[in-house]
Amino acid sequence: xxxxxxxxxxELQRDAGQAYAALGKAVGLSAGAAHERVRKLRERxxxxxxxxxxxxxxxxxxxxxxxxxxxxxxxxxxxASFAAIPEIQEAHIIAGAASVLVKVRTATTEELQHVxxxxxxxxxxxxxxxxxxxxxxxxxxxxxx
Numbered sequence: 001x002x003x004x005x006x007x008x009x010x011e012l013q014r015d016a017g018q019a020y021a022a023l024g025k026a027v028g029l030s031a032g033a034a035h036e037r038v039r040k041l042r043e044r045x046x047x048x049x050x051x052x053x054x055x056x057x058x059x060x061x062x063x064x065x066x067x068x069x070x071x072x073x074x075x076x077x078x079x080a081s082f083a084a085i086p087e088i089q090e091a092h093i094i095a096g097a098a099s100v101l102v103k104v105r106t107a108t109t110e111e112l113q114h115v116x117x118x119x120x121x122x123x124x125x126x127x128x129x130x131x132x133x134x135x136x137x138x139x140x141x142x143x144x145x
Contacts, residue, residue, distance in 0.1 A: 112132070
């Protein structure tokens, strides 16, 4: 990746819906050259997908919690079980006191409790520790710099 690729990524993170002409102008390329660079970044897997940043509260998912999942067995093969719970936005195998860290968004704390019950139904899960977020200062994408 060169400086132009990094600039393209930064521009796309700022506004992924902009036209290739505007994108190219922002980084000093023609629209065609910008399109070709973006295509190659997608092919190489640098750009995994394009999405829209939506306010979770506006969609009825205002409760955010991070849940540490304890286990009695290796959880590395349980990705599909975690992915089957739609309220889980992210799931990570971690090192430390717990085995898995999940990011959960629900409408209410009662729904969060239901998600915790479903976590316990996953083979090998022996405990959870949930931390409910009161306020988010900021969230940011990974920087290309």
